[in-house]
Structure formats: C-alpha cells, structure tokens
Amino acid sequence: MRRIRQRRHRLPPESYVGQFPISFTACVDERGWAFRSAEYVEPFIQLLTEEFARFDCLIPIYCFMPDHLHVISMGMTHMSNGKLAMDAFKQSSGQYFYNSGNRFRWQDEYHDRIIRRSEEWRKKVFYVFQNPVRARLVHDPRSYPFTGSVGYDLEQIICDAAT
Numbered sequence: 746m747r748r749i750r751q752r753r754h755r756l757p758p759e760s761y762v763g764q765f766p767i768s769f770t771a772c773v774d775e776r777g778w779a780f781r782s783a784e785y786v787e788p789f790i791q792l793l794t795e796e797f798a799r800f801d802c803l804i805p806i807y808c809f810m811p812d813h814l815h816v817i818s819m820g821m822t823h824m825s826n827g828k829l830a831m832d833a834f835k836q837s838s839g840q841y842f843y844n845s846g847n848r849f850r851w852q853d854e855y856h857d858r859i860i861r862r863s864e865e866w867r868k869k870v871f872y873v874f875q876n877p878v879r880a881r882l883v884h885d886p887r888s889y890p891f892t893g894s895v896g897y898d899l900e901q902i903i904c905d906a907a908t
Contacts, residue, residue: 760859761828762820766805768869769816769831771855778811779842779849786891789814792838794895800830803896808873808889810880815873817860819896831855870906 761767773779780786786809793816797804802818802825818827835851842849860866877889886892894902 756859758828761857762826763823764820764825766817766819766860766866766869767827767831768858768860768873769818769827769855770813770857771816771831771835772813772852774850774852776812777849779847780809780811780814780891783890788841789838790893792841793834796834796837797827797830797895799833800827801825802827802830804894805897805902806870806873806892806894806899808876809891810876811882815876817869817873828857831857867906870902874903874906 780789789809790807793804793807797816797818801822802820804816804818806815806817808815816831818830819825820827835855839851842851858869860869874886874892876886877883877892878886883889893899
C-alpha cells in the first residue's frame with residue numbers, strides 16, 4: 746500500500762487561527778480500508794462534527810474514503826482554529842479506533858493547506874467531491890454515502906464552487 750508522504754506542519758500555529766478555509770487529508774496507517782460501512786463511519790462523522798464545533802469551525806465538505814479522509818474546514822470567528830480542531834478529531838477518533846478493537850489507526854501526520862484564493866477553493870471542493878469517482882467507487886459523486894458537510898448544504902457548496 747502507498748503511504749501519503751508525511752510532512753511536518755510548515756506554518757506556525759497562529760497561521761491556522763481565523764475565518765478562512767483549510768483543507769486537510771488524513772490517512773489510515775498502512776492505507777487500511779477502515780471506512781467501508783455506514784455503521785463504522787457514522788461515529789467518525791459525529792466526532793468530526795463535535796471536535797470542529799469545539800474550535801468554532803464548520804465543514805463545507807468532507808469525504809471518508811476507505812483509507813483516508815478529506816476535510817475542508819471553515820473558521821467562523823477570528824478565534825477559530827482549524828488545526829486544533831483536526832488535531833482534536835484525530836485524537837478522539839484515534840481513541841475510537843483503539844476502543845473498537847480493530848487494527849486501524851491514523852498515520853501520525855496529515856496534509857493541510859490554507860486556502861487563500863477562490864479558484865483554489867473551487868478546485869479543492871471539486872477534488873474532494875469527485876474523489877470517490879476517481880477511485881472508481883461510484884459513477885456519480887452524489888451517490889457516495891460518506892461525503893457530506895456540517896453547517897452547510899452540500900448541494901449549495903457544490904453549486905457555489907461551480908460558479
């Protein structure tokens with residue numbers, strides 16, 4: 746299995762604070778297929794929702810692929826912290842992995858990118874939305890059951906990104 750190249754966070758912690766979008770990709774260690782069933786993914790969606798809300802972030806789009814997760818978060822206040830939200834999610838969901846008694850765990854690091862321009866925003870949204878199609882899991886991205894949003898209407902996000 747191919748591992749995502751792990752990188753240290755290149756920006757200082759204060760760079761992740763504020764009202765802007767951040768793209769995250771976290772991989773299951775050894776690219777294990779952890780996210781294959783609704784009963785397993787649902788608790789992770791709940792943890793994602795709770796942890797990002799704790800740090801004043803909403804999620805315009807997320808996609809749980811079998812072996813990794815894409816999240817685009819949006820800070821809602823000047824004190825929002827997307828990186829702390831992602832760190833908290835990885836910690837609480839890592840504990841869930843452990844408590845569920847399976848062999849899965851997250852890779853240590855994750856990839857993040859602060860989205861600065863509207864063109865980049867549109868590209869990232871479509872990349873996440875189309876990921877299940879590129880992986881040949883579905884023909885229509887709207888039929889993939891593990892793509893969603895928190896605090897937004899996913900269809901509206903897709904429409905806005907298309908304009």
